Amino acid sequence: xxxxxxKKTLWVDCxxxxxxxxxxxxxxxxxxxxxxxxxxxxxxxxxxxxxxxxRGGPLQEGVPRSSVMIHPSAGSLIGAVIGGxxxxxxxxxxxxxxxxxxxxxxxxxxVILPAADLTGAWCSDxxxxxxxxxxxxxxxxxxxxxxxxxxxxxxxxxxILKQHFLNNFVSIGTVxxxxxxxxxxxxxxxxxxxxxxxxxxxxxCTLCESTVWTIEKDATQKVKKKPVSLGGVxxxxxxxxxxxxxxxxxxGLTANFQPTRGLLIHGHSGIGKTAICKYLIDxxxxxxxxxxxxxxxxxxxxxxxxxxxxxxxxxxxxxxSIILVDEIETICPRRSSGSTxxxxxxxxxxxxxxDSLHEENNRVFVLATTRKPDAIDPMLxxxxxxxxxxxxxxxxxxxxxxxxxxxxxNLPNRISSQDIDAIADLAHGYVAxxxxxxxTQASMKCIKQSRDAIEHEDLMAALTVVRPSAMRExxxxxxxxxxxxxxxxxxxKLKLRQAVEWPLKHSAxxxxxxVKPLSGVLLYGPPGCSKTMIAKxxxxxxxLNFLSIKGPELFSKWVGExxxxxxxxxxxxxxxxxxIIFFDEMxxxxxxxxxxxxxxxxxxLAQLLTELDGVVPLNSVTILAATNRPDKMDRxxxxxGRLDRLIYVPLPDYETRLQILELKLATMSTSEDVNPHxxxxxxxxxxxxxxxxxxxxxxxxxxxxxxxxxxxxxxHFFSVLREFSPRTPKSLLKVYEEFAxxxxxx
Numbered sequence: 001x002x003x004x005x006x007k008k009t010l011w012v013d014c015x016x017x018x019x020x021x022x023x024x025x026x027x028x029x030x031x032x033x034x035x036x037x038x039x040x041x042x043x044x045x046x047x048x049x050x051x052x053x054x055r056g057g058p059l060q061e062g063v064p065r066s067s068v069m070i071h072p073s074a075g076s077l078i079g080a081v082i083g084g085x086x087x088x089x090x091x092x093x094x095x096x097x098x099x100x101x102x103x104x105x106x107x108x109x110x111v112i113l114p115a116a117d118l119t120g121a122w123c124s125d126x127x128x129x130x131x132x133x134x135x136x137x138x139x140x141x142x143x144x145x146x147x148x149x150x151x152x153x154x155x156x157x158x159x160i161l162k163q164h165f166l167n168n169f170v171s172i173g174t175v176x177x178x179x180x181x182x183x184x185x186x187x188x189x190x191x192x193x194x195x196x197x198x199x200x201x202x203x204x205c206t207l208c209e210s211t212v213w214t215i216e217k218d219a220t221q222k223v224k225k226k227p228v229s230l231g232g233v234x235x236x237x238x239x240x241x242x243x244x245x246x247x248x249x250x251x252g253l254t255a256n257f258q259p260t261r262g263l264l265i266h267g268h269s270g271i272g273k274t275a276i277c278k279y280l281i282d283x284x285x286x287x288x289x290x291x292x293x294x295x296x297x298x299x300x301x302x303x304x305x306x307x308x309x310x311x312x313x314x315x316x317x318x319x320x321s322i323i324l325v326d327e328i329e330t331i332c333p334r335r336s337s338g339s340t341x342x343x344x345x346x347x348x349x350x351x352x353x354x355d356s357l358h359e360e361n362n363r364v365f366v367l368a369t370t371r372k373p374d375a376i377d378p379m380l381x382x383x384x385x386x387x388x389x390x391x392x393x394x395x396x397x398x399x400x401x402x403x404x405x406x407x408x409x410n411l412p413n414r415i416s417s418q419d420i421d422a423i424a425d426l427a428h429g430y431v432a433x434x435x436x437x438x439x440t441q442a443s444m445k446c447i448k449q450s451r452d453a454i455e456h457e458d459l460m461a462a463l464t465v466v467r468p469s470a471m472r473e474x475x476x477x478x479x480x481x482x483x484x485x486x487x488x489x490x491x492x493k494l495k496l497r498q499a500v501e502w503p504l505k506h507s508a509x510x511x512x513x514x515v516k517p518l519s520g521v522l523l524y525g526p527p528g529c530s531k532t533m534i535a536k537x538x539x540x541x542x543x544l545n546f547l548s549i550k551g552p553e554l555f556s557k558w559v560g561e562x563x564x565x566x567x568x569x570x571x572x573x574x575x576x577x578x579x580i581i582f583f584d585e586m587x588x589x590x591x592x593x594x595x596x597x598x599x600x601x602x603x604x605l606a607q608l609l610t611e612l613d614g615v616v617p618l619n620s621v622t623i624l625a626a627t628n629r630p631d632k633m634d635r636x637x638x639x640x641g642r643l644d645r646l647i648y649v650p651l652p653d654y655e656t657r658l659q660i661l662e663l664k665l666a667t668m669s670t671s672e673d674v675n676p677h678x679x680x681x682x683x684x685x686x687x688x689x690x691x692x693x694x695x696x697x698x699x700x701x702x703x704x705x706x707x708x709x710x711x712x713x714x715x716h717f718f719s720v721l722r723e724f725s726p727r728t729p730k731s732l733l734k735v736y737e738e739f740a741x742x743x744x745x746x
Contacts, residue, residue, distance in 0.1 A: 011023065014026075018045075019034075020045070021044075042109035044074065047079050049109070051129055053090070054107075054110045054113075056112045056114055057115070059114055066168040067099045068113055068131070069102075070101075070106070072104060074108060075100055082102060084099065084133065085133070085134035085169060086134065093120060096174075117177045119177060119186055134204070138206050140208045140210070141193065141208065142212065143191075144193075146214070147216045149175070150185065158213035158214065158215060161176075161187065162207070167206060175187065176188075190216050232432070241284070243260045248365070262365070263368070263387070263388045264368050264380075264389045265367065265392060267392035267394075268394055271393075272431070272433070287319070289322075292326045292331075296308055296311070308353065316360070320363040320364070323364060325366060326369050328376060329375040333347075333376070333377065334377050347377050347379065354366065354385045366386070368380075400427050404435060415454065428576060429545060429576040431469050442458035445462070481533055482537055487661075488655055488656025489534070489649075492647060497542075499622070500518075500544070501538075501541075519613070519618060519623060519644055520612065520624065520625065521645045522586065522645070522647070523627075524626070524627050524648060525628070525651075527687065528689030528728075531649050535584075535624050545577075545578070545579035547582065549569060549583050554604055562607075563603055570618070574619070584626055586625035586626060586637075590633050590637045592632060609636055630735075630736070650736075658676055669710060669711045670713075671713045690727065698717045
């Protein structure tokens with residue numbers, strides 16, 4: 001039965017707007033012209049109380065734990081009954097349903113809730129509160145599923161919570177507060193079920209003695225996220241998913257053979273190994289556990305192994321499931337004399353757990369990632385453990401294009417498909433993380449300029465800021481030499497472009513004619529004729545990655561290290577293809593075998609020959625070598641298929657000398673009598689380096705006579721030339737002639 005009407009001594013009606021206001025606030029209400037600002041003037045309208053919130057202390061003895069305290073007069077005006085359900089709402093906060101309990105000591109319009117039970121926006125005093133009666137009957141909950149938001153609790157406290165929150169009203173999203181040994185737990189209701197009857201409230205339920213409480217396991221993992229699309233790795237995703245599906249299927253052929261239950265994914269840092277695994281886990285929609293070194297290691301003896309065993313047990317209980325082991329080399333490193341006892345124990349424990357998956361035929365699949373597969377204990381890489389190994393390669397042009405497409409489709413942009421193709425061509429050595437950074441930098445520039453979409457210029461500017469990770473570790477040199485910096489030799493430049501640029505930029509024409517690109521080019525000629533400079537200009541102008549190696553750099557006193565250096569060099573070149581490997585002073589590496597004592601030189605040469613035309617093809621990798629003594633080169637290097645084209649870089653002729661001098665004199669302050677034509681005429685037989693030296697010496701002579709001189713004169717040049725003569729011996733030029741004749745006759 002509703003309570004008897006209370007005389008409206010505390011509340012009065014407003015004659016203008018018809019709402020009820022407290023008698024003390026009547027003047028303020030009139031002064032506000034009936035404005036509904038209840039923080040200054042609370043009011044009741046259409047059986048709803050609009051007032052302020054009072055955060056009180058603990059509820060008095062006998063008052064239900066789920067109560068809200070309001071004055072009896074306000075309760076009467078909105079039609080509330082003692083113990084009845086009231087709905088409380090405020091802007092920016094989840095709705096609450098509480099039981100009405102009268103408080104005669106409170107102000108007529110006050111809404112009192114215990115401060116200890118409030119969370120989020122309900123802790124604020126500055127926003128209005130609206131209180132109204134809940135219509136209909138609220139059903140009893142048969143089952144409620146919760147998760148603890150702010151604390152990882154190993155103990156099951158469902159029985160305690162069931163008694164504490166008895167008769168509370170809850171719905172999906174309700175946050176309950178409970179103090180567990182002084183720790184404030186925020187308990188969110190994930191799901192609530194009830195046997196609904198017609199006429200009952202379908203949103204809220206009452207917690208009762210028969211309600212079954214459940215704490216959701218790893219609730220955070222079951223929150224659906226919008227899957228992030230991955231570009232450029234569809235073939236890898238399909239292959240991994242095939243292995244996982246076979247492992248999870250116990251019917252048919254899989255019942256009669258041992259399927260793969262472990263897979264090792266390796267590749268360069270930032271390549272997307274972990275992203276691939278998490279993408280698969282999201283799409284397979286199965287239970288998963290993540291394992292990493294810092295989370296399982298303990299200083300106490302045996303605790304790390306116990307933690308690891310617990311994770312595997314949890315995965316088995318929730319099969320089918322996936323265990324993701326990120327950076328497995330930190331957990332199971334290769335054993336060595338310096339390995340600790342703990343490392344050996346953990347590795348053995350991990351191996352035993354992998355083997356147990358086969359013994360019990362559990363539907364548990366292990367995905368492990370690493371950047372250094374050789375750093376893992378070899379025990380893990382045999383059949384029955386991490387059976388399959390998949391390398392995620394550094395993206396080539398096609399993969400880079402697919403990654404950029406997948407990234408840009410989620411960003412506002414005005415970039416054409418042709419522009420994306422062009423940027424993918426320029427992004428040599430960029431891994432997936434670099435391309436994400438590229439789009440981020442482009443977005444930042446767009447935001448700074450207050451534009452609403454990314455444009456082609458933004459990505460081009462980002463290319464100059466973002467340095468490719470694959471090159472950062474390989475220390476690839478980026479030369480800054482142009483063809484315009486090298487005087488003359490137009491025919492030589494054309495031959496090099498034909499050998500290096502054309503196969504890459506016009507590959508369709510080569511395939512149509514059935515022409516195989518050249519494997520390598522040897523530049524030979526006198527010292528100082530710009531062979532090294534030509535190689536750098538070729539790399540710059542063609543836009544290829546450039547790895548420069550001087551012969552002696554590959555040699556080591558340790559047995560096997562020199563051959564390993566050659567293998568690593570070619571591996572790096574393949575990773576960042578298209579690329580050029582430039583061997584300077586090639587005769588130091590490729591010298592003729594059988595001359596002198598056999599040793600590391602012959603082993604290095606044998607390794608080099610194997611890499612040039614071995615089992616692993618040199619796709620989009622061109623070898624460029626330079627030497628002053630081609631006659632000392634081993635003949636095996638000079639056959640077709642290795643260093644295919646031999647290009648002679650002669651001493652500069654008149655036209656070439658003239659262009660070299662003009663380039664140099666353009667950077668000097670010279671008098672009007674300095675004539676480059678005359679200098680080119682009198683410097684016959686000079687190399688490019690010697691012409692540079694002549695100009696340098698002339699400037700020094702001018703400064704020697706007068707430190708304040710303003711220009712170098714022709715007299716200074718003639719003074720130098722009287723004492724300066726070309727240093728290339730005729731015997732060396734004859735060697736080149738004989739070598740060229742030998743190649744023609746051969």
